[in-house]
Amino acid sequence: MRKTFNITTFGCQMNEHDSEIMAGMLIEEGYEQVDNRKDADIAIINTCSIRDNADKRFFGTLGQLKRRKKENPEFTVCVCGCMMQQQHVIDTIKAKYPWVDVIFGTHNIHKLPELLADVIARKGKQIDVWPEGGEIVEGLPCERLYKSKALVNIMFGCNNFCTYCIVPYTRGRERSRRPEEIVAEVKNLVADGVREIMLLGQNVNSYKGEKKDSDEICDFAELIYMLNEIEGLERIRFMTSHPKDLSDRLIQAFVDCDKLCKNIHLPVQAGSSRILKAMNRHYDREKYLKLVERLKAAVPGITMSTDIIVGFPGETEEDFEETLDLIRQVEYDSAFTFLYSIRKGTPAEKMENQIPEEVKHQRFDRLVELVNSISAKKNAAYVGRIEKVLVEGASKTNSRTYTGRTDGFKLVNFKGTPDMVGKIVDVKITEGKTFSLEGEVL
Numbered sequence: 001m002r003k004t005f006n007i008t009t010f011g012c013q014m015n016e017h018d019s020e021i022m023a024g025m026l027i028e029e030g031y032e033q034v035d036n037r038k039d040a041d042i043a044i045i046n047t048c049s050i051r052d053n054a055d056k057r058f059f060g061t062l063g064q065l066k067r068r069k070k071e072n073p074e075f076t077v078c079v080c081g082c083m084m085q086q087q088h089v090i091d092t093i094k095a096k097y098p099w100v101d102v103i104f105g106t107h108n109i110h111k112l113p114e115l116l117a118d119v120i121a122r123k124g125k126q127i128d129v130w131p132e133g134g135e136i137v138e139g140l141p142c143e144r145l146y147k148s149k150a151l152v153n154i155m156f157g158c159n160n161f162c163t164y165c166i167v168p169y170t171r172g173r174e175r176s177r178r179p180e181e182i183v184a185e186v187k188n189l190v191a192d193g194v195r196e197i198m199l200l201g202q203n204v205n206s207y208k209g210e211k212k213d214s215d216e217i218c219d220f221a222e223l224i225y226m227l228n229e230i231e232g233l234e235r236i237r238f239m240t241s242h243p244k245d246l247s248d249r250l251i252q253a254f255v256d257c258d259k260l261c262k263n264i265h266l267p268v269q270a271g272s273s274r275i276l277k278a279m280n281r282h283y284d285r286e287k288y289l290k291l292v293e294r295l296k297a298a299v300p301g302i303t304m305s306t307d308i309i310v311g312f313p314g315e316t317e318e319d320f321e322e323t324l325d326l327i328r329q330v331e332y333d334s335a336f337t338f339l340y341s342i343r344k345g346t347p348a349e350k351m352e353n354q355i356p357e358e359v360k361h362q363r364f365d366r367l368v369e370l371v372n373s374i375s376a377k378k379n380a381a382y383v384g385r386i387e388k389v390l391v392e393g394a395s396k397t398n399s400r401t402y403t404g405r406t407d408g409f410k411l412v413n414f415k416g417t418p419d420m421v422g423k424i425v426d427v428k429i430t431e432g433k434t435f436s437l438e439g440e441v442l
């Protein structure tokens with residue numbers, strides 16, 4: 001009997017992609033992936049540590065698995081991801097959840113098959129967490145979530161140390177893949193039916209790929225130009241681009257490269273220069289707004305999204321008003337809004353003037369209301385337009401409703417058929433809602 005596994009993924013697209021790679025490796029080893037954790041012989045939990053609620057959800061999940069482990073000691077539990085890169089988390093697991101079989105981190109996901117084989121061979125519990133990333137491991141298999149679109153790592157880690165953020169501690173220092181490796185991977189993906197790629201990095205703008213057989217460095221804009229040449233590839237996206245070093249060359253790439261989607265996620269975090277400085281973001285309100293102006297001028301119709309944190313230590317009502325004002329000026333198509341969450345070991349943990357929960361929540365509600373009203377207004381303006389939509393699949397709730405994304409990353413629902421999946425179809429927009437568009441296939 002083949003052993004079955006299920007991966008639960010928390011966190012960002014990096015984690016999602018790590019899970020795709022882990023699934024690819026295990027399938028290659030002969031394990032079988034199942035959709036439901038209840039049916040799996042092996043449960044793998046890929047954790048995120050970005051905010052406190054992510055930590056809590058992980059421990060909640062472990063709590064659920066405890067009884068099953070008691071009933072069936074053969075049931076195997078593996079935990080990995082960003083939380084495991086923190087010693088206090090490992091200590092908690094050892095003390096409170098000693099039945100966990102495998103613990104590994106973000107730098108050695110390629111070791112999973114080996115660690116798992118050792119547990120199955122009854123060699124005992126396996127703990128293997130690396131403090132830093134070694135050489136980039138190329139050529140790992142990958143079991144994609146979508147047939148027609150793929151996540152592609154271009155770099156790992158982060159050097160920016162924004163004062164609120166845990167990622168530099170959980171993902172280590174920046175390391176870029178060689179451009180040739182990325183191009184080769186994308187060509188293989190296209191041969192396998194991929195039409196759209198999402199290039200991943202915590203700050204893609206600081207991508208520095210060493211070219212093979214030369215001393216030259218390939219920057220992010222150059223990488224885009226290289227990928228734009230790949231025949232059969234239709235769309236290129238990327239995430240995330242840090243405003244502090246978005247280059248003119250990248251703006252020009254939007255103009256020159258037909259495959260680069262006219263959409264950008266440009267996290268602002270806050271609208272007050274004072275707070276941005278305390279966050280160590282290396283740009284101020286004026287610089288950010290100028291950048292947005294330049295992007296809008298060079299790339300007419302570009303859609304924009306952002307991340308915003310409310311309640312960073314010391315944020316006053318005036319600071320918060322500046323955030324609201326910046327949102328009104330930029331008019332984002334959408335925004336991810338977060339309550340500031342204290343992360344152990346970050347500089348902001350030690351800052352005085354932590355904002356009371358009720359003030360944070362009040363500001364958060366005002367923020368969401370503004371963001372949503374702008375999204376609704378922007379989406380309403382799409383009615384009557386014809387958009388090219390890459391069809392992702394049927395909706396979970398209604399098998400006749402299909403969903404896909406426009407070039408500008410708008411989610412569209414429409415009546416479709418299974419043969420449309422993976423194709424780019426023309427959709428006439430009939431309604432604009434707050435978070436999505438409705439349309440009819442032409």
Ligand code: SAH
Nearest residue numbers: 164165202240267307308338339340341343
């Ligand atoms: N590298 C990306 C962001 C990755 S984390 C960038 O710099 O844009 C995704 C988002 O989580 C961040 O943009 C930030 O808005 C939010 N975030 C990170 N740490 C947080 C914290 N301690 N509390 C609340 N939100 C946080």
Ligand code: SF4
Nearest residue numbers: 158160161162165167
């Ligand atoms: Fe975190 Fe800042 Fe790095 Fe983004 S750039 S991952 S917010 S430290």
Ligand code: F3S
Nearest residue numbers: 011012048049050082
């Ligand atoms: Fe979370 Fe790690 Fe991503 S902390 S947001 S999974 S890099």
